[in-house]
Amino acid sequence: MAKLYVIGIGPGGRGDMTIRAYETIKKCPVIVGYNYYIDILGDLTEGKKIVKTGMRSEVERCKMAVEQAKEGYDTCMISTGDSGLYGMAGPILELADGIEVEIIPGVTSSFAAASELGAPIMHDFCTISLSDLLTPWEVIEKRLEHAAAADFVIALYNPKSKGREGHLKKAIDIVMKYKKSQTPVGAVKNAGREGNERRIFNLETIDYDFVDMKTIVIIGNNSTYIKDNFIITPRGYMI
């Protein structure tokens, strides 16, 4: 019986892919994924059957992956980051009746971004996607309110895209009701892959034009500070 692997390939650079992800992709004859993710794999796709789709066809893509496994091919369904956070692990398990599935975790992009900014996360944190394609905006606003009120470090995914230009500004306005305006904010474009670029702001000085759909925005907590162009959130040790 063929197996379906749901793989988080990490932020994109080969080095931040896990050994298990790399070896599993290498041994499987079929890879299914979004165009852009397939391109990232580069020479790992050589000699394999590649099934790729465009954006916003996630369910179709999952069905194709299940189909390949049903036809008897060991198949990799790939996502960037970790497939269990805003990835394909859920839809695959919802669809994959009677097929053996293995989920292979990966480095999510907020951790890749954090590593480039210094140590902005360190303590209790949350991730919030600003995309309202699948989640009502009111739910997103509610999560922003509570996350800021409880002083979590906040990592924002999908901060901008066509049709939601104003979402990040709206989100920051909510956060500023609770966090001080000097709270450090890091923004990393293409974290952990080619073309990466980082900026450090505070809540008041964010350059909204810098942020695009491939940017991760990390907002510190009440103790977060900037040192030597790094963002640091102390864990509480006496240094």
Added chain:
Amino acid sequence: MAKLYVIGIGPGGRGDMTIRAYETIKKCPVIVGYNYYIDILGDLTEGKKIVKTGMRSEVERCKMAVEQAKEGYDTCMISTGDSGLYGMAGPILELADGIEVEIIPGVTSSFAAASELGAPIMHDFCTISLSDLLTPWEVIEKRLEHAAAADFVIALYNPKSKGREGHLKKAIDIVMKYKKSQTPVGAVKNAGREGNERRIFNLETIDYDFVDMKTIVIIGNNSTYIKDNFIITPRGYMI
């Protein structure tokens, strides 16, 4: 000038270590870490200078790592999971004046645990450590209240240890003020490494004796359900 690498080695199994982490550890002559983490590295430590300390000597360990780099050795400071979440990236950056530091991200244990439970995270989530060694319990309670009120998926780190036997029960009591009692809860002991063991409960049926200090507990959101012994949180796609 020697370099200090702060490396998240992932949950523990070699397969879930990133390629960059593996290659960096391989090339460095000095490794610094907590006893248990050094043991996990196995043959990767062969022929190297190993500087290890016991638990709760985190700052001392960081100072030793900085010292090694200052003496001219390329040095790896290792943490399990991701070094930027409850790890050593912060203290190293606080201490490492004048030394070049590279943070290498890794797979955090909640993602390893999630991959073994199915797809319990998938959507907006937060991590909360129940250890009050460095964080006042009132802050932890406040975060639990807000995380549950906003219906985040919640991953609990350090749910139990000597001296805080009752913390998990207290945390679940808070969460149950907001989440329905049937909300799925997954607990994974030794996620992503030898000795791993998983259990699926709901908020009312948690076996508190199963949970130990090396267990990750993941609490679903309002849409989370159980299917074929997997926990799934839908992202919102029409399946």
